[in-house]
Amino acid sequence: MANNLWQKRLSDYLKEITKYLRYIFNDHLVLVMVFMLGAIGLYYSQWIKTLGPSFPVNPIMIVILVLVLSLTQVNTLLKAADMVYLTVMETRMKVYFKKAIVTSFFTQLPLVWVAFIVLLPMYTKVMPLTGWQVLVILVYLTLLKGWNILIWWFIHKQPQRLKGNIVIWFVNAATVALVVLFPVWWMIILLVLVAAAVLLGTIKAGAHCYIKWDVLIAKEEARLNRFYRFANMFTDVPHLKNTTKKRQWLNWCYKGISFAQKNTYTYLWRRAFIRTDEFSGLFVRLTLIGLLITIFMSNTIMAVLVLLLFSYLTAFQMLPMIRLYELHPTRLLYPVPMINYRRSFVQLLRSLMAIQTVLFIAVVFITFNFSAALWMNVLLLLFYLFFNFIYAPSKIKKLTDSF
Structure with a gap:
Protein backbone atom coordinates (compact mmCIF):
# COMPACT_ATOMS: atom_id res chain seq x y z
CA MET A 1 0.00 0.00 0.00
CA ALA A 2 2.77 2.45 1.03
CA ASN A 3 4.82 1.60 -2.07
CA ASN A 4 1.85 2.19 -4.39
CA LEU A 5 1.06 5.48 -2.64
CA TRP A 6 4.63 6.69 -3.13
CA GLN A 7 4.64 5.74 -6.81
CA LYS A 8 1.34 7.56 -7.32
CA ARG A 9 2.51 10.67 -5.46
CA LEU A 10 5.82 10.74 -7.34
CA SER A 11 4.10 10.32 -10.70
CA ASP A 12 1.63 13.13 -9.96
CA TYR A 13 4.44 15.36 -8.70
CA LEU A 14 6.56 14.84 -11.83
CA LYS A 15 3.58 15.58 -14.06
CA GLU A 16 2.88 18.78 -12.13
CA ILE A 17 6.51 19.94 -12.26
CA THR A 18 6.88 19.06 -15.94
CA LYS A 19 3.76 21.05 -16.79
CA TYR A 20 5.34 24.25 -15.44
CA LEU A 21 8.86 23.51 -16.68
CA ARG A 22 7.54 23.67 -20.25
CA TYR A 23 6.63 27.32 -19.66
CA ILE A 24 9.82 28.13 -17.76
CA PHE A 25 12.35 26.64 -20.17
CA ASN A 26 10.87 28.01 -23.36
CA ASP A 27 12.96 28.59 -26.50
CA HIS A 28 13.76 32.22 -25.64
CA LEU A 29 14.94 31.49 -22.10
CA VAL A 30 17.04 28.51 -23.20
CA LEU A 31 18.76 30.69 -25.83
CA VAL A 32 19.48 33.42 -23.27
CA MET A 33 20.78 30.84 -20.78
CA VAL A 34 23.14 29.34 -23.38
CA PHE A 35 24.66 32.74 -24.13
CA MET A 36 24.81 33.69 -20.44
CA LEU A 37 26.46 30.41 -19.41
CA GLY A 38 28.93 30.72 -22.26
CA ALA A 39 29.83 34.29 -21.27
CA ILE A 40 30.10 33.40 -17.58
CA GLY A 41 32.21 30.32 -18.37
CA LEU A 42 34.59 32.36 -20.54
CA TYR A 43 34.90 35.09 -17.90
CA TYR A 44 35.41 32.49 -15.14
CA SER A 45 38.19 30.70 -17.03
CA GLN A 46 39.99 33.99 -17.70
CA TRP A 47 39.50 35.14 -14.11
CA ILE A 48 41.04 31.92 -12.71
CA LYS A 49 44.27 32.64 -14.62
CA THR A 50 44.66 35.88 -12.67
CA LEU A 51 44.41 34.25 -9.21
CA GLY A 52 47.43 34.53 -6.96
CA PRO A 53 48.53 32.57 -3.88
CA SER A 54 46.95 35.18 -1.59
CA PHE A 55 43.44 34.72 -3.03
CA PRO A 56 41.09 33.24 -0.34
CA VAL A 57 40.13 30.12 -2.30
CA ASN A 58 39.71 27.90 0.76
CA PRO A 59 37.12 30.09 2.58
CA ILE A 60 35.09 30.48 -0.64
CA MET A 61 35.23 26.73 -1.27
CA ILE A 62 34.21 25.93 2.31
CA VAL A 63 31.28 28.40 2.42
CA ILE A 64 29.75 27.28 -0.89
CA LEU A 65 30.10 23.54 -0.20
CA VAL A 66 28.70 23.91 3.32
CA LEU A 67 25.69 25.77 1.93
CA VAL A 68 24.85 23.18 -0.75
CA LEU A 69 25.31 20.36 1.77
CA SER A 70 23.37 21.93 4.65
CA LEU A 71 20.39 23.19 2.65
CA THR A 72 18.85 19.74 2.70
CA GLN A 73 15.31 18.48 3.01
CA VAL A 74 13.56 15.15 2.58
CA ASN A 75 10.90 15.67 -0.08
CA THR A 76 8.06 13.64 1.42
CA LEU A 77 5.33 14.73 -1.07
CA LEU A 78 2.91 14.79 1.87
CA LYS A 79 -0.34 16.75 1.66
CA ALA A 80 -2.45 18.53 4.27
CA ALA A 81 -5.12 15.80 4.21
CA ASP A 82 -2.52 13.22 5.28
CA MET A 83 -2.77 14.62 8.81
CA VAL A 84 -6.19 13.00 8.96
CA TYR A 85 -5.92 9.89 6.82
CA LEU A 86 -2.32 8.65 7.18
CA THR A 87 -1.35 9.37 10.79
CA VAL A 88 -3.23 6.26 11.96
CA MET A 89 -1.15 4.20 9.52
CA GLU A 90 2.23 5.55 10.57
CA THR A 91 3.72 2.13 11.34
CA ARG A 92 2.87 0.95 7.80
CA MET A 93 4.46 3.98 6.10
CA LYS A 94 8.12 2.95 6.56
CA VAL A 95 8.51 1.94 2.91
CA TYR A 96 7.01 5.27 1.80
CA PHE A 97 9.45 7.34 3.82
CA LYS A 98 12.44 5.17 2.86
CA LYS A 99 11.66 5.84 -0.80
CA ALA A 100 11.28 9.56 -0.02
CA ILE A 101 14.74 9.61 1.60
CA VAL A 102 16.41 7.75 -1.29
CA THR A 103 14.70 9.90 -3.95
CA SER A 104 15.64 13.10 -2.10
CA PHE A 105 19.28 12.00 -1.97
CA PHE A 106 19.55 11.32 -5.71
CA THR A 107 17.69 14.50 -6.72
CA GLN A 108 19.76 16.80 -4.46
CA LEU A 109 23.15 15.15 -5.03
CA PRO A 110 23.78 16.68 -8.51
CA LEU A 111 23.86 20.19 -6.98
CA VAL A 112 26.79 19.12 -4.75
CA TRP A 113 28.64 17.61 -7.72
CA VAL A 114 28.06 20.68 -9.90
CA ALA A 115 29.24 23.03 -7.13
CA PHE A 116 32.40 20.96 -6.58
CA ILE A 117 33.19 20.66 -10.32
CA VAL A 118 32.70 24.42 -10.85
CA LEU A 119 34.92 25.28 -7.87
CA LEU A 120 37.58 22.66 -8.72
CA PRO A 121 39.58 24.76 -11.28
CA MET A 122 39.79 27.60 -8.76
CA TYR A 123 40.78 25.21 -5.96
CA THR A 124 43.48 23.38 -7.95
CA LYS A 125 44.96 26.73 -9.01
CA VAL A 126 46.28 27.28 -5.48
CA MET A 127 46.31 23.66 -4.23
CA PRO A 128 47.35 21.09 -6.88
CA LEU A 129 45.56 17.74 -6.54
CA THR A 130 46.03 14.33 -8.09
CA GLY A 131 43.17 12.59 -9.87
CA TRP A 132 42.77 10.20 -6.94
CA GLN A 133 42.49 13.05 -4.46
CA VAL A 134 39.76 14.71 -6.55
CA LEU A 135 37.86 11.41 -6.74
CA VAL A 136 38.18 10.77 -3.01
CA ILE A 137 36.93 14.26 -2.13
CA LEU A 138 33.97 13.83 -4.50
CA VAL A 139 33.11 10.47 -2.91
CA TYR A 140 33.36 12.04 0.54
CA LEU A 141 31.03 14.90 -0.44
CA THR A 142 28.59 12.32 -1.80
CA LEU A 143 28.63 10.43 1.49
CA LEU A 144 28.29 13.69 3.42
CA LYS A 145 25.20 14.61 1.40
CA GLY A 146 23.69 11.23 2.27
CA TRP A 147 24.56 11.91 5.91
CA ASN A 148 22.75 15.26 5.73
CA ILE A 149 19.63 13.65 4.28
CA LEU A 150 19.51 10.94 6.96
CA ILE A 151 20.28 13.19 9.92
CA TRP A 152 17.70 15.75 8.69
CA TRP A 153 15.06 13.02 8.79
CA PHE A 154 15.85 11.81 12.30
CA ILE A 155 16.25 15.33 13.68
CA HIS A 156 12.78 16.24 12.35
CA LYS A 157 11.30 13.32 14.29
CA GLN A 158 12.43 14.92 17.54
CA PRO A 159 10.49 17.59 19.49
CA GLN A 160 13.49 19.96 19.69
CA ARG A 161 15.11 20.53 16.30
CA LEU A 162 17.20 23.66 16.91
CA LYS A 163 20.14 21.79 18.49
CA GLY A 164 20.03 19.23 15.71
CA ASN A 165 20.15 21.90 13.00
CA ILE A 166 23.12 23.54 14.76
CA VAL A 167 24.86 20.14 14.79
CA ILE A 168 24.27 19.75 11.04
CA TRP A 169 25.83 23.12 10.22
CA PHE A 170 28.72 22.60 12.65
CA VAL A 171 29.61 19.11 11.38
CA ASN A 172 29.36 20.24 7.76
CA ALA A 173 31.52 23.32 8.36
CA ALA A 174 34.15 21.43 10.39
CA THR A 175 34.44 18.40 8.11
CA VAL A 176 34.41 20.34 4.83
CA ALA A 177 37.03 22.76 6.19
CA LEU A 178 39.32 19.89 7.20
CA VAL A 179 38.91 18.12 3.83
CA VAL A 180 39.57 21.31 1.86
CA LEU A 181 42.61 22.27 3.98
CA PHE A 182 44.01 18.73 4.36
CA PRO A 183 42.89 16.59 1.37
CA VAL A 184 44.53 13.33 2.53
CA TRP A 185 42.95 9.88 2.74
CA TRP A 186 43.43 9.34 6.50
CA MET A 187 41.70 12.65 7.29
CA ILE A 188 38.70 11.67 5.16
CA ILE A 189 38.43 8.25 6.85
CA LEU A 190 38.55 9.93 10.27
CA LEU A 191 35.85 12.41 9.30
CA VAL A 192 33.61 9.63 7.94
CA LEU A 193 33.89 7.85 11.31
CA VAL A 194 33.05 11.05 13.21
CA ALA A 195 30.03 11.75 10.99
CA ALA A 196 28.86 8.14 11.39
CA ALA A 197 29.09 8.42 15.18
CA VAL A 198 27.03 11.64 15.16
CA LEU A 199 24.44 10.00 12.91
CA LEU A 200 24.14 6.91 15.11
CA GLY A 201 23.68 9.11 18.16
CA THR A 202 20.94 11.08 16.42
CA ILE A 203 19.19 7.89 15.27
CA LYS A 204 19.28 6.54 18.82
CA ALA A 205 17.86 9.79 20.21
CA GLY A 206 14.97 9.78 17.73
CA ALA A 207 14.32 6.04 17.65
CA HIS A 208 11.28 6.23 19.94
CA CYS A 209 9.87 9.49 18.53
CA TYR A 210 6.81 9.56 16.34
CA ILE A 211 6.79 11.28 12.97
CA LYS A 212 5.97 14.98 13.21
CA TRP A 213 3.36 15.07 10.45
CA ASP A 214 2.54 18.75 10.87
CA VAL A 215 6.22 19.74 10.53
CA LEU A 216 6.81 17.55 7.46
CA ILE A 217 3.65 18.80 5.74
CA ALA A 218 4.57 22.43 6.45
CA LYS A 219 8.09 21.85 5.07
CA GLU A 220 6.71 20.20 1.94
CA GLU A 221 4.18 22.96 1.32
CA ALA A 222 6.90 25.60 1.75
CA ARG A 223 9.16 23.76 -0.73
CA LEU A 224 6.43 23.50 -3.35
CA ASN A 225 5.46 27.11 -2.78
CA ARG A 226 9.04 28.19 -3.58
CA PHE A 227 8.83 26.40 -6.91
CA TYR A 228 5.38 27.84 -7.65
CA ARG A 229 6.67 31.35 -6.93
CA PHE A 230 9.40 30.82 -9.50
CA ALA A 231 6.98 29.33 -12.03
CA ASN A 232 4.59 32.22 -11.43
CA MET A 233 7.09 34.50 -13.16
CA PHE A 234 6.33 32.70 -16.44
CA THR A 235 2.68 31.64 -16.13
CA ASP A 236 -0.28 31.80 -13.74
CA VAL A 237 -0.02 29.26 -10.91
CA PRO A 238 -3.33 28.60 -9.13
CA HIS A 239 -1.59 26.58 -6.38
CA LEU A 240 0.52 29.50 -5.20
CA LYS A 241 0.01 30.44 -1.56
Missing part, protein backbone atom coordinates in the same frame (compact mmCIF):
# COMPACT_ATOMS: atom_id res chain seq x y z
CA ASN A 242 1.27 33.79 -0.30
CA THR A 243 2.77 33.96 3.17
CA THR A 244 2.44 37.20 5.11
CA LYS A 245 4.22 38.65 8.14
CA LYS A 246 3.17 41.67 10.16
CA ARG A 247 6.60 43.41 10.30
CA GLN A 248 5.58 46.12 12.75
CA TRP A 249 9.08 47.58 12.66
CA LEU A 250 8.33 48.81 9.11
CA ASN A 251 5.11 50.62 10.01
CA TRP A 252 6.91 53.94 9.53
CA CYS A 253 6.74 53.26 5.77
CA TYR A 254 2.98 53.98 5.82
CA LYS A 255 3.07 57.24 7.79
CA GLY A 256 3.79 59.45 4.78
CA ILE A 257 0.59 58.40 3.00
CA SER A 258 -2.16 61.00 3.43
CA PHE A 259 -5.69 59.87 4.36
CA ALA A 260 -7.45 60.36 1.01
CA GLN A 261 -9.46 58.18 -1.34
CA LYS A 262 -6.91 58.55 -4.14
CA ASN A 263 -4.28 56.96 -1.84
CA THR A 264 -6.32 53.85 -1.04
CA TYR A 265 -4.25 51.57 -3.24
CA THR A 266 -1.04 53.42 -2.49
CA TYR A 267 -1.48 52.25 1.10
CA LEU A 268 -2.59 48.74 0.15
CA TRP A 269 0.22 48.14 -2.36
CA ARG A 270 2.87 49.34 0.05
CA ARG A 271 1.44 47.22 2.83
CA ALA A 272 1.17 44.18 0.55
CA PHE A 273 4.79 44.51 -0.56
CA ILE A 274 6.17 44.85 2.96
CA ARG A 275 4.11 42.02 4.44
CA THR A 276 4.23 39.52 1.56
CA ASP A 277 7.39 37.40 1.54
CA GLU A 278 6.98 36.51 -2.11
CA PHE A 279 7.72 40.04 -3.34
CA SER A 280 9.66 41.78 -0.55
CA GLY A 281 11.95 38.78 -0.14
CA LEU A 282 12.49 38.54 -3.88
CA PHE A 283 13.37 42.24 -4.13
CA VAL A 284 15.87 42.07 -1.26
CA ARG A 285 17.50 38.84 -2.48
CA LEU A 286 18.00 39.95 -6.08
CA THR A 287 19.29 43.35 -5.01
CA LEU A 288 21.84 41.90 -2.57
CA ILE A 289 23.00 39.22 -5.04
CA GLY A 290 23.46 41.84 -7.76
CA LEU A 291 25.47 44.05 -5.40
CA LEU A 292 27.70 41.21 -4.19
CA ILE A 293 28.44 39.89 -7.67
CA THR A 294 29.35 43.39 -8.90
CA ILE A 295 31.76 43.99 -6.03
CA PHE A 296 33.84 40.95 -7.04
CA MET A 297 33.87 41.71 -10.79
CA SER A 298 36.58 43.59 -12.67
CA ASN A 299 35.22 43.36 -16.23
CA THR A 300 32.99 46.41 -16.83
CA ILE A 301 30.95 44.85 -19.67
CA MET A 302 30.14 41.72 -17.66
CA ALA A 303 29.36 43.83 -14.60
CA VAL A 304 26.88 46.08 -16.39
CA LEU A 305 25.26 43.05 -18.05
CA VAL A 306 24.83 41.41 -14.65
CA LEU A 307 23.32 44.57 -13.16
CA LEU A 308 20.94 45.02 -16.11
CA LEU A 309 19.95 41.36 -15.81
CA PHE A 310 19.18 41.69 -12.09
CA SER A 311 17.30 44.95 -12.69
CA TYR A 312 15.19 43.24 -15.34
CA LEU A 313 14.58 40.14 -13.24
CA THR A 314 13.51 42.23 -10.25
CA ALA A 315 11.19 44.51 -12.22
CA PHE A 316 9.71 41.70 -14.31
CA GLN A 317 9.07 39.48 -11.30
CA MET A 318 7.29 42.31 -9.51
CA LEU A 319 4.67 42.60 -12.26
CA PRO A 320 2.58 39.56 -11.15
CA MET A 321 1.92 41.44 -7.91
CA ILE A 322 -0.72 43.46 -9.85
CA ARG A 323 -2.96 40.37 -9.63
CA LEU A 324 -2.80 40.27 -5.84
CA TYR A 325 -6.19 41.99 -5.44
CA GLU A 326 -7.75 40.68 -8.66
CA LEU A 327 -10.35 38.51 -6.90
CA HIS A 328 -10.09 40.09 -3.46
CA PRO A 329 -13.39 41.43 -2.05
CA THR A 330 -11.70 44.62 -0.84
CA ARG A 331 -11.28 45.77 -4.44
CA LEU A 332 -15.04 45.59 -4.89
CA LEU A 333 -15.77 47.27 -1.55
CA TYR A 334 -13.56 50.29 -2.19
CA PRO A 335 -15.28 52.66 -4.69
CA VAL A 336 -11.96 53.62 -6.26
CA PRO A 337 -11.50 53.88 -10.05
CA MET A 338 -9.35 51.26 -11.78
CA ILE A 339 -6.97 53.97 -12.98
CA ASN A 340 -5.96 54.56 -9.34
CA TYR A 341 -5.40 50.82 -8.95
CA ARG A 342 -2.91 50.83 -11.85
CA ARG A 343 -1.33 54.20 -11.07
CA SER A 344 -0.62 53.31 -7.45
CA PHE A 345 1.05 50.06 -8.48
CA VAL A 346 3.19 51.81 -11.09
CA GLN A 347 4.28 54.33 -8.44
CA LEU A 348 5.28 51.52 -6.09
CA LEU A 349 7.22 49.75 -8.86
CA ARG A 350 9.03 52.97 -9.81
CA SER A 351 9.94 53.67 -6.17
CA LEU A 352 11.31 50.16 -5.59
CA MET A 353 13.29 50.12 -8.82
CA ALA A 354 14.62 53.62 -8.03
CA ILE A 355 15.96 52.33 -4.70
CA GLN A 356 17.61 49.36 -6.41
CA THR A 357 19.04 51.53 -9.21
CA VAL A 358 20.54 53.99 -6.71
CA LEU A 359 22.20 51.10 -4.85
CA PHE A 360 23.55 49.65 -8.12
CA ILE A 361 24.87 53.10 -9.17
CA ALA A 362 26.58 53.52 -5.80
CA VAL A 363 28.32 50.14 -5.95
CA VAL A 364 29.45 50.84 -9.54
CA PHE A 365 31.06 54.13 -8.49
CA ILE A 366 32.77 52.36 -5.58
CA THR A 367 34.00 49.38 -7.62
CA PHE A 368 35.07 50.94 -10.95
CA ASN A 369 36.94 54.06 -12.05
CA PHE A 370 34.94 57.22 -12.75
CA SER A 371 34.90 57.06 -16.58
CA ALA A 372 33.77 53.41 -16.66
CA ALA A 373 31.24 53.97 -13.88
CA LEU A 374 29.77 56.93 -15.76
CA TRP A 375 28.74 55.05 -18.91
CA MET A 376 27.66 51.99 -16.89
CA ASN A 377 25.33 54.11 -14.76
CA VAL A 378 23.94 55.86 -17.83
CA LEU A 379 22.87 52.43 -19.13
CA LEU A 380 21.29 51.59 -15.76
CA LEU A 381 19.34 54.87 -15.77
CA LEU A 382 18.18 54.35 -19.36
CA PHE A 383 16.93 50.88 -18.50
CA TYR A 384 15.13 52.25 -15.43
CA LEU A 385 13.38 54.92 -17.50
CA PHE A 386 12.46 52.57 -20.33
CA PHE A 387 11.08 49.77 -18.15
CA ASN A 388 9.22 51.87 -15.58
CA PHE A 389 7.88 54.64 -17.82
CA ILE A 390 7.31 52.88 -21.15
CA TYR A 391 7.14 49.10 -20.81
CA ALA A 392 5.61 48.62 -17.34
CA PRO A 393 2.53 50.92 -17.73
CA SER A 394 1.45 49.24 -21.00
CA LYS A 395 2.12 45.76 -19.61
CA ILE A 396 0.16 46.49 -16.42
CA LYS A 397 -2.77 47.81 -18.47
CA LYS A 398 -2.88 44.54 -20.44
CA LEU A 399 -2.73 42.50 -17.24
CA THR A 400 -5.61 44.42 -15.66
CA ASP A 401 -7.91 44.71 -18.69
CA SER A 402 -9.71 41.50 -17.66
CA PHE A 403 -10.32 42.64 -14.07
